[in-house]
Amino acid sequence: MTQTQIKEIFTSIQGEGHLIGYTQLFIRFCKCDFKCKYCDTDYKPDATSEIYTANSLAERIKSYDTKNIHSICLTGGEPLADAAFLKEFLRNITLPVHIETNATRTEDLKEIINMVKYVSANIKLPSAYGGKDCFKKHAEFIKMCKQARKDTYIKIIFDENITDDEIKKCVDIAKENDLEIVLQPVTKGGKITVKSRYLPEVLERFRQKYWHVRLIPQVHKMLSVR
Numbered sequence: 001m002t003q004t005q006i007k008e009i010f011t012s013i014q015g016e017g018h019l020i021g022y023t024q025l026f027i028r029f030c031k032c033d034f035k036c037k038y039c040d041t042d043y044k045p046d047a048t049s050e051i052y053t054a055n056s057l058a059e060r061i062k063s064y065d066t067k068n069i070h071s072i073c074l075t076g077g078e079p080l081a082d083a084a085f086l087k088e089f090l091r092n093i094t095l096p097v098h099i100e101t102n103a104t105r106t107e108d109l110k111e112i113i114n115m116v117k118y119v120s121a122n123i124k125l126p127s128a129y130g131g132k133d134c135f136k137k138h139a140e141f142i143k144m145c146k147q148a149r150k151d152t153y154i155k156i157i158f159d160e161n162i163t164d165d166e167i168k169k170c171v172d173i174a175k176e177n178d179l180e181i182v183l184q185p186v187t188k189g190g191k192i193t194v195k196s197r198y199l200p201e202v203l204e205r206f207r208q209k210y211w212h213v214r215l216i217p218q219v220h221k222m223l224s225v226r
């Protein structure tokens with residue numbers, strides 16, 4: 001039986017993307033295969049993290065009063081780094097499932113896609129996250145979400161260094177799959193680090209190429225909730 005370490009389980013208000021404002025039950029996984037320079041998510045295991053089997057985590061979830069909970073949010077870290085665990089765990093879950101992912105692990109997503117309803121697919125911009133170009137992997141991943149008819153949006157975390165080439169590559173993926181882009185300025189320590197004059201400018205650079213783009217900061221941080 002597979003088991004994994006879970007950083008934390010909590011209910012809160014979703015502060016990003018399509019499901020913004022809904023109450024979700026968040027499960028934070030402890031692994032991640034990226035090292036984004038803007039990351040301020042505390043996902044690494046610590047003394048309070050707990051090890052669960054698929055069954056024991058499902059039991060824990062059942063102990064919550066879920067009548068006012070819109071959906072479960074699998075977050076991290078990168079939940080798909082635990083795909084084998086998720087495959088067992090999600091079989092026992094009745095609430096709709098939303099996954100927040102770095103949108104590169106297509107083979108892992110295939111394992112669980114039938115048990116997922118919503119996908120927040122984060123395209124990583126080299127100019128902002130500080131790593132290599134993953135656009136090919138993102139394109140493959142997002143195409144699969146679309147083909148499987150998942151409720152998907154594309155999240156893009158950006159700063160002042162975003163390039164025209166990155167914008168074009170993001171827009172190409174969004175257009176090909178007819179999906180919405182949600183732009184999110186880099187936030188650190190609860191503060192947006194992108195100067196405000198750049199925000200409409202970046203939005204406009206996208207909108208010159210594609211109509212279906214919104215800019216939304218991390219609302220949960222403005223609300224001072226998790």
Ligand code: SF4
Pocket residue numbers: 032033034035036038039040041043076077078102
């Ligand atoms: S993918 Fe997410 S959790 Fe992982 S390092 Fe990047 S921002 Fe942090």
